[in-house]
Amino acid sequence: METEMNLQPQPHVLLFPFPVQGHIKPMLTLAQLLCHSGIHVTFVNTEHNHLLLTQREALSARFPTLHFHSISDGLPSDHPRSLNPYFIDIVTSLRSKTGPLLHQLLVSLTSKTDVDSAADQLPPLSCVITDGLMCFAIDAADKVGIQVIAVRTSSACSVWCYLCVPKLIEEGQAPFGDEESDKMVLGVPGMEYILRRRDLPSICRAPTNHTVRQFFVEEHIAITRASGLILNTFDELESSVLSHIASKFPKIYAIGPLHALLQSRVGDDDLSSSSAAAASLRREDRRCMMWLDSQEAGSVIFVSYGSLVKLTRVQLLEFWHGLVNSGSPFLWVIRSDVLHSTEVEHANRVTPVELEMGTKERGFIVDWAPQEEVLAHEAVGGFLTHSGWNSTLQAIWAGVPMLCWPQLADQQVNSRWVGEVWKIGVDMKDTCDRATVETMIKALMHGEEREVISRAVDQYAKSARTSVGEAGSSYHNLETLISDLRTLVI
Incomplete structure (x- = not known):
């Protein structure tokens, strides 16, 4: 042949x-x-x-x-x-x-x-x-x-949501204000009673x-x-x-x-x-793989916001507090350009002592990680993700439950499907405070729903392999x- x-x-x-x-x-x-x-x-x-x-x-x-x-x-x-x-x-x-x-x-x-x-x-x-x-x-x-x-x-x-956006605009369902965020979307065929307006593309x-x-x-x-x-x-x-x-x-x-x-x-x-x-435009820090080797199976929460999402320093600190307070070991990708340009001058402010100590005890921070390998590592038990599609597919393939914090473009839709349709994770959309981050990480890693979510993502992983x-x-x-x-x- x-x-x-x-x-x-x-x-x-x-x-x-x-x-x-x-x-x-x-x-x-x-x-x-x-x-x-x-x-x-x-x-x-x-x-x-x-x-x-x-x-x-x-x-x-x-x-x-x-x-x-x-x-x-x-x-x-x-x-x-x-x-x-x-x-x-x-x-x-x-x-x-x-x-x-x-x-x-x-x-x-x-x-x-x-x-x-x-x-x-x-x-x-x-x-x-x-x-x-x-x-x-x-x-x-x-x-x-x-x-x-x-x-x-x-x-x-x-993609189907994007194709339906002109119809949603015509019907007055977009744009929408904060007070309308939880209204159900009726103009996307096949998605009735699934999408709220907050779940539409950004x-x-x-x-x-x-x-x-x-x-x-x-x-x-x-x-x-x-x-x-x-x-x-x-x-x-x-x-x-x-x-x-x-x-x-x-x-x-x-x-x-x-x-x-x-x-x-x-x-x-x-x-x-x-x-x-x-295919990476960024240099991967492979030291994190050695760190993962030293962690217990299923114990680590991996955190990455992808290559585009920007944070304020306040958001960064809220995530940091939530991660440390959750008690789980964490591998955290913090890109050198992750902060909004207006926030860069504040980046070198003194980090609270409790965050420094908690990170030394249980955390590992890199600028960029070999994500496919990280998700496939037996130490990783959860993925706090921006819900970009590459990341979502990689997590499904690896059978890793997700905690979704979407910000841009298609990420809003993806996170809804992860949490509500496929039930392979939880959606933390439009929320960023330390108490919520801590609570949701604990629920994802150790809560009652973890077993149900893990079974669901394992099934989709098997389907992906088939x-x-x-x-x-x-x-x-x-x-x-x-x-x-x-x-x-x-």
């Missing part, structure tokens, strides 16, 4: 992620899956992130059909490129300046004019797989006559005509022009929601958890962790995607 594959002309696909860690990582995993099947992939990062992705050569050596290319994001070199508070700066520049550059690149790759020395070895481009927040790529691809498949790196349940809290909300609405209207949609989820987890989304797209490919599917397809026990490290096996839904859906890509060979 491999000989036949080598004799046939192979597809050449361009992958174009939104320029942040949480989007680049799953799309780079997808790139490796496609390359493992013999497909040529040109992975296009912004120049800024291209330089941060330091293990490009190692990945290309492992997957010879993986080719990296960079493109300007149109921003000055000294721009901080932080989504908070520069989101609109970034997406405006991407649309106006990166869009035309992408079109030029597509022209070069489809016509086989020289883009770089490696381009001579590539077949003509046959498809663009773009991040669903970069839908200007659909226009660029239309101009050169090639198909586009979109990727949303968030959950299916949040853009639904933004005032009328807010530019960020307008951007997300525009992108989720534009995304339906794609010829298909790839989602990092699996049928058994979100089947009912996937059936609703299927009404908007010609084809849906649910192929998650991507990190687990890659390991299953390639069959290398070390691949998952090495690929995760290779989905990426040879007879599984995600494995089959990836085969379908690969087959469809082969039909597009120019």
Whole structure:
């Protein structure tokens, strides 16, 4: 079969992620899956992130059909490129300046004019797989006559909510004030009596005509022009929601958890962790793994807010007090940029003695951790998370109960599903005080509900493992995607 594959002309696909860690990582995993099947992939990062992705050569050596290319994001070199508070700066520049550059690149790759020395070895481009927040790529691809498949790196349940936001706005259910937060949402088919308004994507809290909300609405209207949609989820987890989304797209490919599917397809026990490290834009502090080795099984609460969430110093201290007072050992990721810019000058204030002492006794703090490995470690018994989708899927795969503190975008929806639908954790949405943090950590780690939650997350972990096996839904859906890509060979 491999000989036949080598004799046939192979597809050449361009992958174009939104320029942040949480989007680049799953799309780079997808790139490796496609390359493992013999497909040529040109992975296009912004120049800024291209330089941060330091293990490009190692990945290309492992997957010879993986080719990296960079493109300007149109921003000055000294721009901080932080989504908070520069989101609109970034997406405006991407649309106006990166869009035309992408079109030029597509022209070069489809016509086989020289883009770089490696381009001579590539077949003509046959498809663009773009991040669903970069839908200007659909226009660029239309101009050169090639198909586009979109990727949303968030959950299916949040994607469906985003697709329904225009209807919610029309019906007056968004935006909403604090006094309306607990009203049930009736305008998202299939989610009746599940969603409260506070559980909607965070853009639904933004005032009328807010530019960020307008951007997300525009992108989720534009995304339906794609010829298909790839989602990092699996049928058994979100089947009912996937059936609703299927009404908007010609084809849906649910192929998650991507990190687990890659390991299953390639069959290398070390691949998952090495690929995760290779896709990271931050340096991991692996000392935490030695610390975990010294802890009792199931005793540690792992805390991480992902790569984007910002905290005030007051919030940081409330979490700190709650963690120390809970009595559980804790591994805490505190990024160097976790504080809001207005709070940085207060960061060096004296830390209360009880927090210093409690951390020395039971805690370990790092700037960034190898999260997939941490969650898989037997010492970890709970995960205090921002409910980003990558983190949520990794916790499900590892069978780790979650305590959810969502802040941005899809995180509000994810946390509701974790607590109310899948019942694999508890939702601490819109709350951040030391007493609540302490109480919820104790409940998650030692409370009466822990056994019920643990059984539920174990069941979903088993379903996830089945989905990426040879007879599984995600494995089959990836085969379908690969087959469809082969039909597009120019």
